[in-house]
Amino acid sequence: MGHPRRLRFATELHAPFPDMTWVESAREVEQLGYSTVFVPDHFDEGPGPVAAMAAFAAATTTLNVGALVLDCDFRHPAVLARELATIDVIAGGRLEVGLGAGWKATDYDRSGITMDRPGVRVARLMEHAAVLRGLWAGGPFSFDGEHYRITDLDGTPAPSRPGGPPILVGGGAPRLLRWAGATADIVGVNASIHSGEIDQAAAHDALADRIDEKVRWVREGAGQRFDDLEINAWLATAELTDDPTVPAMMAELFGTDTASFRRSPLALVGSPGDVAEMLHERRERWGYSYHVIPGDRARAFAPVVAELTGT
Numbered sequence: 001m002g003h004p005r006r007l008r009f010a011t012e013l014h015a016p017f018p019d020m021t022w023v024e025s026a027r028e029v030e031q032l033g034y035s036t037v038f039v040p041d042h043f044d045e046g047p048g049p050v051a052a053m054a055a056f057a058a059a060t061t062t063l064n065v066g067a068l069v070l071d072c073d074f075r076h077p078a079v080l081a082r083e084l085a086t087i088d089v090i091a092g093g094r095l096e097v098g099l100g101a102g103w104k105a106t107d108y109d110r111s112g113i114t115m116d117r118p119g120v121r122v123a124r125l126m127e128h129a130a131v132l133r134g135l136w137a138g139g140p141f142s143f144d145g146e147h148y149r150i151t152d153l154d155g156t157p158a159p160s161r162p163g164g165p166p167i168l169v170g171g172g173a174p175r176l177l178r179w180a181g182a183t184a185d186i187v188g189v190n191a192s193i194h195s196g197e198i199d200q201a202a203a204h205d206a207l208a209d210r211i212d213e214k215v216r217w218v219r220e221g222a223g224q225r226f227d228d229l230e231i232n233a234w235l236a237t238a239e240l241t242d243d244p245t246v247p248a249m250m251a252e253l254f255g256t257d258t259a260s261f262r263r264s265p266l267a268l269v270g271s272p273g274d275v276a277e278m279l280h281e282r283r284e285r286w287g288y289s290y291h292v293i294p295g296d297r298a299r300a301f302a303p304v305v306a307e308l309t310g311t
Contacts, residue, residue: 005230005289007279009305010036011298012068012234014046022047026056029063032302033309036064036096038292041071043107050083057091065091068234068292069098069170069188072124073113077131077148078155085136085159093160096186097132098168101125101176122176123147129167129183136164168232172205174217181221181229186290188232189214191266203254206236206266215286231287238268238297240275240304268293272304279308 011034016025029037037056040046049067056065065087070080088095101121102108108115115121127145134141135155143150159165169180170188180187191205204210219226239246247269251261261267265282268275268291282288293301 003283003289003311004227005283005287006310007283007289007291007308008035009301009309010034010038010064010066010290010292011295011301012038012040012292013295013298014040015295017295017299022052023055023059026059026063026065029298030060032298033305034063034293034298035290035309036066038066038068038096038098041067041069041074041100042104043111050080050087053095054087054090057087057094060094062094064094064096066096066168067098069100069168071100071102071107072128073102073108073115073121077128078135078150078153080128081132081135081155082157084132084165085155085157088159088161088165089157091160093165095159095165096168097165098170098188099125099129099132100170118173119175122173122179125169125176126179126183129169132167133164170232170234172214177214177217178221181218181226182223183221184229186230186232187218188234189218189265189286189288190234191236203236204256206264207256207260208263208265211265211286226287229287230290232290232292233265233282233288234292235268235294236266238293238301239270240272240297240300241269242271272307275304276308 016022026037039049039052041049053065124147127147131143131148136159140152140154142152166185168186169184170190171177172190172192191202248258251258254261265288
């Protein structure tokens with residue numbers, strides 16, 4: 001019998017594969033053996049996620065579809081619950097719902113949407129998730145929160161899966177990770193991005209000692225349900241190479257040394273053998289079993305995906 005947390009892989013598409021449409025790209029992701037195709041939710045990246053997920057769901061048969069992650073500030077949960085339930089029906093239960101509190105400052109600056117302080121955005125996320133789950137549960141649902149009020153609304157259509165699709169929450173701060181441990185089905189243990197852009201401070205927050213602390217926060221929130229959680233890693237960089245100078249160059253960009261860079265679970269650089277070893281080590285140390293490969297590396301990593309999926 002294998003490890004209780006079996007490895008699986010997703011890829012996140014910010015653009016179609018060269019000379020392909022979005023739908024053709026999703027079909028290739030399925031053929032390459034990936035579990036899931038994700039799209040981002042930023043105004044300057046990728047397709048509109050709701051439309052893309054629906055199209056991908058209709059065009060594939062085994063591939064899970066999702067977004068990393070839907071910014072709760074962009075859509076009211078009563079509207080989103082209906083759209084997501086419809087996609088889950090189209091997909092026959094293959095939807096994964098990534099939710100986030102928003103972090104990218106330019107999304108807010110350029111759209112004119114108010115970017116509240118982090119505590120407010122996280123509180124809104126928590127209510128948003130509660131409303132989604134309530135509307136997917138069946139029967140009239142009411143909710144009276146600080147940010148949302150729902151009165152006797154029966155969520156329709158019913159999602160394919162009883163109770164709704166699994167929810168993935170990613171984050172890097174204690175309040176959010178404790179709540180995700182207690183609430184989510186999949187927890188993305190990520191770096192915190194306090195500045196509103198991915199910078200060297202965020203890179204340092206992805207190093208091993210910081211991840212130790214983050215996983216501890218997830219455990220504190222999860223309690224006995226920790227072993228039932230799936231721990232997800234969104235890889236900031238991934239590269240298959242036998243060239244020992246490549247990790248060193250990337251470590252310099254991250255502002256750290258090569259050994260520390262290689263131990264970070266949010267980077268995956270090395271030969272196929274090195275990569276397999278690192279993935280197993282990260283699962284043993286932190287519980288990571290679900291890894292998101294950047295879309296421009298999806299084809300290169302397909303042999304690793306084929307070899308390690310399910311192990």
